[in-house]
Amino acid sequence: MPPDYDVMNTGLLLYLPYRYLEERVLEALREQGYPITASQARVFQRIGPHGSRLVDLAAATSLTKQSVGFLVDQLETAGYVTREPDARDARARLVTITPTGRTLVEEGARIGAEVEREWADLLGADDLAQMRRALARLSEHTDRHPDRA
Amino acid sequence: MPPDYDVMNTGLLLYLPYRYLEERVLEALREQGYPITASQARVFQRIGPHGSRLVDLAAATSLTKQSVGFLVDQLETAGYVTREPDARDARARLVTITPTGRTLVEEGARIGAEVEREWADLLGADDLAQMRRALARLSEHTDRHPDRA
DNA sequence: AAGGTTGGTCAGAGTGTCTGACCAGAATGA
DNA sequence: TCATTCTGGTCAGACACTCTGACCAACCTT
Numbered sequence: 455m456p457p458d459y460d461v462m463n464t465g466l467l468l469y470l471p472y473r474y475l476e477e478r479v480l481e482a483l484r485e486q487g488y489p490i491t492a493s494q495a496r497v498f499q500r501i502g503p504h505g506s507r508l509v510d511l512a513a514a515t516s517l518t519k520q521s522v523g524f525l526v527d528q529l530e531t532a533g534y535v536t537r538e539p540d541a542r543d544a545r546a547r548l549v550t551i552t553p554t555g556r557t558l559v560e561e562g563a564r565i566g567a568e569v570e571r572e573w574a575d576l577l578g579a580d581d582l583a584q585m586r587r588a589l590a591r592l593s594e595h596t597d598r599h600p601d602r603a
Numbered sequence: 604m605p606p607d608y609d610v611m612n613t614g615l616l617l618y619l620p621y622r623y624l625e626e627r628v629l630e631a632l633r634e635q636g637y638p639i640t641a642s643q644a645r646v647f648q649r650i651g652p653h654g655s656r657l658v659d660l661a662a663a664t665s666l667t668k669q670s671v672g673f674l675v676d677q678l679e680t681a682g683y684v685t686r687e688p689d690a691r692d693a694r695a696r697l698v699t700i701t702p703t704g705r706t707l708v709e710e711g712a713r714i715g716a717e718v719e720r721e722w723a724d725l726l727g728a729d730d731l732a733q734m735r736r737a738l739a740r741l742s743e744h745t746d747r748h749p750d751r752a
Numbered sequence: 753a754a755g756g757t758t759g760g761t762c763a764g765a766g767t768g769t770c771t772g773a774c775c776a777g778a779a780t781g782a
Numbered sequence: 783t784c785a786t787t788c789t790g791g792t793c794a795g796a797c798a799c800t801c802t803g804a805c806c807a808a809c810c811t812t
Contacts, residue, residue, distance in 0.1 A: 456748045459739040463715050465628070466648060467738040468621035473665065474745035475614045493799060499615060509759060516622065519760070521800050545759045545808045566612055576744055581737050588726055588734040589616040590608040595725055596623035599605045642768060658790055668791065670769050694777045694790045 475569050482565045488558045490532070495562075497525045498534060498555070505538060505548030513598055534558055624718050631714045637707045639681070644711075646674045647683060647704070654687060654697030662747055683707055 459467065476492055483490055490498065500506065500514040508526065512519040526549055529535045534555035540546040551559065574582045608616065625641055632639055639647065649655065649663040657675065661668040675698055678684045683704035689695040700708070723731045 456743070457746070459742045459746070460736070462739065462742065463648075463712065464719055464735060464738075465621060465624045465715060467735060467742050468617050468624070469645075470742040470746050471738060472614060472617035472621055475617070477665075479614070491798080496618075499612075507759070508761095516626075517799095518801060520762090520802085523761070524799075540759095543759075543809075547760080563612065566614060570613055573741060573744075577737055577740055581733075584730075585734050585737040586613060586616060587609070588730050589613075589620060590611065591726055592722060593608045593611065593616050593619040594605070595722075597606070597608070597619045640767085656790070666768095667770060669771085669793090672792070673768075689790095692778075692790075696791080 471573075475566065478569050479562055479565045483558065483561060486561060488561060490529075490534070490558065494525050494529055494532075497522055498529055498551075498558075501535065501549055501551055505540075505550035507540065507546050507548060511549065516598060529555075620722075624715065627718050628711055628714045632707065632710060635710055637710060639678075639683070639707065643674050643678055643681075646671055647678055647700075647707075650684065650698055650700055654699035656689065656695050656697060660698065665747060678704075 476495075480490065480492060480495065497511055497515055497517075500511055502510075506514075508519050508522055511517075511526070512522045515522065517525075526535060526537070529549075530537065533552060535549050535551055537547040538550050540548050570582070577585070625644075629639065629641060629644065646660055646664055646666075649660055651659075655663075657668050657671055660666075660675070661671045664671065666674075675684065675686070678698075679686065682701060684698050684700055686696040687699050689697050719731070726734070
């Protein structure tokens with residue numbers, strides 16, 4: 455007897471599709487020669503278009519700067535990011551996405567879109583879009599983003 | 604400059620509210636004297652009304668049975684569950700929620716409802732309900748539940 | 753210039769998760 | 783019925799992730 459999803463708590467309802475999507479994307483990326491772990495990806499995802507500082511990534515992911523540093527080391531070794539000097543602050547370094555990293559982003563987006571198409575078949579495109587809008591408003595409220603880019 | 608949530612990938616849109624809700628609930632439970640970690644809670648949540656086997660919990664959470672065993676040990680030590688013999692199979696044991704565990708469930712539900720009220724203020728009750736319905740249908744599709752209870 | 757603040761690293765500990773090996777009870781079928 | 787295979791669970795060890803504490807160098811104030 456499967457669980458009754460309609461009465462299930464909202465946390466689990468968010469978690470189940472999240473986890474599914476994450477696994478699908480990560481697995482496909484691995485198969486295509488772009489291995490990345492979930493932890494690495496959660497940091498990688500938050501890197502801004504012009505690079506991000508470690509502390510900002512830490513704030514965005516709700517991790518300590520040490521943990522983010524550890525994960526960025528791995529992303530760097532994998533060739534997905536580099537640490538560039540920050541012209542405005544000699545202490546800081548900007549974690550920046552490499553060309554390889556960009557390919558990974560594009561591949562990830564492609565696979566994500568594929569899953570989303572499946573979901574659109576399931577829900578209808580309108581309901582899916584509406585769900586996304588609701589989640590976006592919630593994210594705006596629940597995200598800890600740094601004020602600066 | 605905050606990120607633009609409307610164009611953000613769906614995975615992050617699911618993750619951000621999920622993580623927020625989880626932290627709120629876990630923190631409140633801790634303050635009320637029911638400490639539980641996120642990993643423990645993810646297993647605990649999947650225990651059925653009449654108890655669940657380890658292997659079924661492993662399937663539901665997408666963890667190995669060893670990992671689930673490790674977490675159930677802790678839940679048992681904390682007094683939230685017990686392992687009862689399974690009348691139908693002498694090998695198996697049913698992980699069952701204790702009265703203390705039930706109190707935790709109720710407290711968690713109460714706090715979750717509180718957050719959900721905030722979300723209803725943000726989105727409107729109708730949009731929130733619609734989002735829940737969409738997520739429930741997605742969960743049905745993406746969840747790995749065991750066929751048996 | 754002095755003193756506090758901030759971005760980042762180093763070192764070490766604790767937690768969560770996995771793989772591999774194994775055992776005992778259950779299910780199958782000759 | 784009993785040999786074989788399958789399944790629920792545990793034990794042991796390794797690896798991955800995250801944290802706290804201590805620290806340094808550059809920044810920002812005054």
